[in-house]
Amino acid sequence: MTIEQIYREESGRILATLIRLLGDFDLAEEAMQEAFAAALAQWPTAGAPANPRAWLVSAGRNKAVDLLRRRALLEAKREDLARLTALALDVSEIPEENMLKDDRLRLIFTCCHPALAREAQVPLTLRTLCGLSTEEIARAFLVPLPTMAQRLVRAKQKIRDAGIPYRVPADEELAERLEAVLLVVYLVFNEGYNASAGDELVRRELCGEAIRLGRLLHALMPAEAETQALLALMLLHDSRRDARTRKSGEIVLLEDQDRGLWHRDQIVEGLALVESALARGARGPYALQAAIAALHAQANNPTETDWHQITALYELLLQAQPSPVVELNRAVAVAMAYGFPEGLRLLDELEERNPLPGYYLLSAARADLLRRMERWDEAEVAYARALASVGNQAERRFLQRRLQEMKDKLATDH
Amino acid sequence: MQYLLLIYDKESDWGKLSEAQQGSMMQEYQEFTKSINQSGHYRTGSQLHPVSKATTVRVRDGKKLITDGPFAETKEQLGGYYLVEAKDLDDAVALAARVPSARIGSIEVRPLVGRDHP
Numbered sequence: 001m002t003i004e005q006i007y008r009e010e011s012g013r014i015l016a017t018l019i020r021l022l023g024d025f026d027l028a029e030e031a032m033q034e035a036f037a038a039a040l041a042q043w044p045t046a047g048a049p050a051n052p053r054a055w056l057v058s059a060g061r062n063k064a065v066d067l068l069r070r071r072a073l074l075e076a077k078r079e080d081l082a083r084l085t086a087l088a089l090d091v092s093e094i095p096e097e098n099m100l101k102d103d104r105l106r107l108i109f110t111c112c113h114p115a116l117a118r119e120a121q122v123p124l125t126l127r128t129l130c131g132l133s134t135e136e137i138a139r140a141f142l143v144p145l146p147t148m149a150q151r152l153v154r155a156k157q158k159i160r161d162a163g164i165p166y167r168v169p170a171d172e173e174l175a176e177r178l179e180a181v182l183l184v185v186y187l188v189f190n191e192g193y194n195a196s197a198g199d200e201l202v203r204r205e206l207c208g209e210a211i212r213l214g215r216l217l218h219a220l221m222p223a224e225a226e227t228q229a230l231l232a233l234m235l236l237h238d239s240r241r242d243a244r245t246r247k248s249g250e251i252v253l254l255e256d257q258d259r260g261l262w263h264r265d266q267i268v269e270g271l272a273l274v275e276s277a278l279a280r281g282a283r284g285p286y287a288l289q290a291a292i293a294a295l296h297a298q299a300n301n302p303t304e305t306d307w308h309q310i311t312a313l314y315e316l317l318l319q320a321q322p323s324p325v326v327e328l329n330r331a332v333a334v335a336m337a338y339g340f341p342e343g344l345r346l347l348d349e350l351e352e353r354n355p356l357p358g359y360y361l362l363s364a365a366r367a368d369l370l371r372r373m374e375r376w377d378e379a380e381v382a383y384a385r386a387l388a389s390v391g392n393q394a395e396r397r398f399l400q401r402r403l404q405e406m407k408d409k410l411a412t413d414h
Numbered sequence: 415m416q417y418l419l420l421i422y423d424k425e426s427d428w429g430k431l432s433e434a435q436q437g438s439m440m441q442e443y444q445e446f447t448k449s450i451n452q453s454g455h456y457r458t459g460s461q462l463h464p465v466s467k468a469t470t471v472r473v474r475d476g477k478k479l480i481t482d483g484p485f486a487e488t489k490e491q492l493g494g495y496y497l498v499e500a501k502d503l504d505d506a507v508a509l510a511a512r513v514p515s516a517r518i519g520s521i522e523v524r525p526l527v528g529r530d531h532p
Contacts, residue, residue: 115503162525163415165502 001052003039010053011036012129012209016103018060020166025128025156027064034067035059104129105216106166111155112180113164120155125184127152130209132191139391168220178221182230182286185213189234194392207238225282229290232273236293239266251398255302267297285321288313307337324350328365335369344369360389364399371406376413380406416457416526417498417506422490423519425464442514450498455509459496490519497526 011032018028035056049055111125126132138148158164169177192206214231221227243261244252252258274290292313299305314330327350335343347366367382383403390396428436443461450456465484472479484491493515500506503523510521 113503115507161527162523163500163502163506165504167504 001048003036003043006039006052006056007036010056012131013104014053014056014060015128015131016107017057018064019107019128020103021057021061022064023166024160027067028060030067031060031064032056034063038063104213105220106168108181108184108213109168109177110159110164110166112177112184113159114177114180115162115164116155116158117151118180120151121180122184122187123148123152124155126188126191129213130188130191130206132206136191174221175224178217178224178227181217182227185210185217185234186230186286188213189237193237207234207241210234211238225277225280226284226286228273228280229277229282229284229287232270232277233286233290233293235266235270235273236290236297239263239270239297245394249394249397250401251394254296259300262297270294271297283316283320285317288317288320292317305336307333311337324359324362328362332365332369335372340369340373344373360386360391360395360399364390367399367402371402374409376406376409380410415500415502415506417500417503418522418524418526419459419496419498419506419510419513420492420522420524421494421496421513421515421519422488422522423493423515424489425491425493427518428493439514446512446514447496450496450509450512455498455500455505457497457499459494461494462492464493465491493519 014035015028015032018032019025022028022031038059039052039056043049107129108125111128112121116124123134123137126137127134134149134152135145138145168174189207189210192208192210211231211234214227214234218224218227218231239262240254240257242263243257243259246252270290271294274287274294277287278291292310295306295310295313311330311333314326314333318326318330328347331343331346331350333343334346344366347362347369351362351366363382363386367379367386370376370379370382380403383399383406387396387399387403390399431439447456447459468482468484470481470483470485472481496509496513498506498509500509503525506523506525510516510523513521515521
């Protein structure tokens with residue numbers, strides 16, 4: 001494995017361990033960068049160590065001692081001196097494999113601590129555990145970059161100054177604290193599944209990371225049905241990853257996908273999990289979404305899809321978690337189950353209320369229905385509107401193709 | 415780490431309590447203080463006189479400005495405080511939740527600057 005590969009796969013875990021050891025996000029980040037720099041300098045000649053992760057954690061800790069010593073000399077900060085002393089005295093062994101896993105769990109619960117502003121919890125987790133850039137996070141939340149950067153800085157400062165501990169919560173608090181964590185995992189998966197910008201439609205590492213976190217949480221709390229449902233949801237979505245894009249990078253819609261490319265083992269696992277969650281009474285947003293995903297997964301071809309059931313589930317989801325996105329998806333399901341005009345009516349109603357300006361999916365959905373109804377001119381307008389605010393390159397190309405199709409239709413009609 | 419637990423509640427609500435209820439609350443406070451003293455968390459603390467007894471001092475352009483009353487009119491008023499030693503925020507929050515007024519008012523937990531645990 002090259003150092004670049006190690007960085008991609010391990011830096012999240014290494015960072016989490018360093019944060020625990022050093023008690024400071026920024027210091028841990030700096031230390032990790034220096035550790036990797038040292039690896040780049042030494043491994044080519046000295047050879048890579050048997051356990052690269054352990055080497056990097058150890059190097060990071062040593063680099064942190066150096067950094068603190070330098071800062072202590074320059075600024076004589078009492079906190080730095082105290083931490084320096086603590087680190088120098090701590091000669092414990094490099095953590096074992098499962099301790100590293102626990103470090104990520106500790107980190108995610110810390111990032112989702114209720115003392116942190118709600119709007120900072122998810123970004124902080126995305127930044128620290130998943131290595132997303134501040135810019136990527138800002139785009140995912142439709143928030144200006146400086147605002148997002150400030151949120152992250154404030155959150156890290158609060159953790160430090162208010163003494164938010166690095167701990168998996170005690171049993172009495174665990175269920176309550178878990179809700180915020182599940183939301184974070186869900187959003188991480190979504191960022192991977194629907195990358196807001198850039199050329200890749202599926203950012204596989206994020207989906208994999210979210211699923212791994214989901215498995216960790218499920219293992220930690222097997223009694224929590226919503227956790228199980230979230231894992232099911234992610235597995236079912238992820239099972240389609242190889243069918244969603246062509247080799248050229250073009251998007252393939254669900255109804256056009258080669259279902260032979262769906263990962264059956266994930267579907268089997270996901271279906272079992274969602275059945276179990278529903279049987280245990282889970283009716284929250286993740287359970288409902290997982291049930292919808294299950295219905296899609298169970299259809300051998302698009303015409304077998306149970307759109308009526310899906311519509312009913314979206315109605316329930318709308319009650320559990322009202323949002324423009326859910327309304328949009330419900331409208332599409334209604335169109336498939338009860339006819340395009342009905343679905344279009346719902347979308348028009350939604351558009352009138354204009355909940356999210358620049359939200360291209362709404363225009364794209366309207367365009368699609370108009371296309372199916374062969375109202376080419378109106379579809380052309382809607383596709384053009386969608387193109388104005390789409391961020392993802394693959395989706396942009398898809399919409400451009402559709403727009404061209406509409407133009408061609410209009411040309412032949414005249 | 416050291417934290418200030420700032421106890422906010424509506425002074426008017428206190429006035430609405432019967433003597434027996436007020437007595438019961440004071441008793442709870444005494445027990446709480448004793449308990450956190452025994453556990454080693456307590457450093458200092460006190461009930462405060464109501465805001466009608468407050469005086470606000472400002473110095474602007476070298477001039478001393480003295481006004482009667484609190485710095486601002488607020489829905490809830492600062493009624494008392496504890497200075498505690500706690501190992502982290504969760505520890506301090508657990509203490510704050512046990513302050514008798516937490517049930518009816520709000521306890522603000524503020525870390526002190528530069529008092530790290532050695």
